[in-house]
Amino acid sequence: MAELVSLLPPSTNNAYQGWKLAAWALTVLAAGTIIPALIHIGLPDGGAGVIAGLDLSQGRHTIISLFAWAGTTQFVWGLILLAISLRYRSLVPLALALLVTERALHTWNMWGPKGTPLAGGHHPPEAWVTLGSVPVLAMLLALSLRRARGG
Template identity: 80%
Template sequence: MAELTGPGMSLLPASTNDAYGGMKAAAWGLTVIAAATIIPALLHIGLPDGGAGVIAGLDLTGAERTIISLFAWAGTTQLVWGLMLLAVSLRYRSLVPLALGLLTLERALHTWNMWGPKGSHLAGGHHPPEVWATVGSVPVLLILLAMSLRRA
């Protein structure tokens, strides 16, 4: 498979060794993002309403069990993704550019889904806190991705 290369690091490294040459701040930024992914995941899994009502402020009337289940399912996926990000940021640093690239794509797609045609139908125009964090994370992730591809 051909490697995608940047100014200093490759996005798809030949191996998962510790030969990370990008800026360390990008790897530590990924560690912070991993924690910021794991903590809400645990809330979605552990809170009785998955955080849908008490955090997101969603009206659960009419589909309470479905909404709570969806929040728990999303939290489970979010937990696994967060643990993978943590492993990459602390141990498999040659994968930091790839993880930041995928995370940027994920957050950009979430932003589109939250603010695009699907998000415009939220009840009363209400946007939960995550919506604001997601839209703000895209430029930060792009900066971290650029830092990870730049030779330290």
């Protein structure tokens, strides 16, 4: 009979030598990923109208479905970030590098050629948060790759 493998293997925290600030910031980023995900999943319009200010008069069902889908993916990503930040810290640099990549691509998609603002030049709140997050995430990535003082 085959042996079962644990869903959560032993911690790899002992291998992380970067700045603790970067790992703890990843915990905050995980919460900042999970909470909006629950909004996208839980609100009747997924936040598309009441938060993002999208016009739902045409394509309402499609827009709400896409917000729910994005929220589901975002929720799982947030759980992974939380597990890394609390238990698998040797993966903090990788997680931050992936976050920088994700946020940079989101920024390009929101502010670049595809990122036409809504009526009146309005960008949803997420567009502004994403724009500001890229340099902060890059700084956290750099700190996670530097050996912490005294360590």
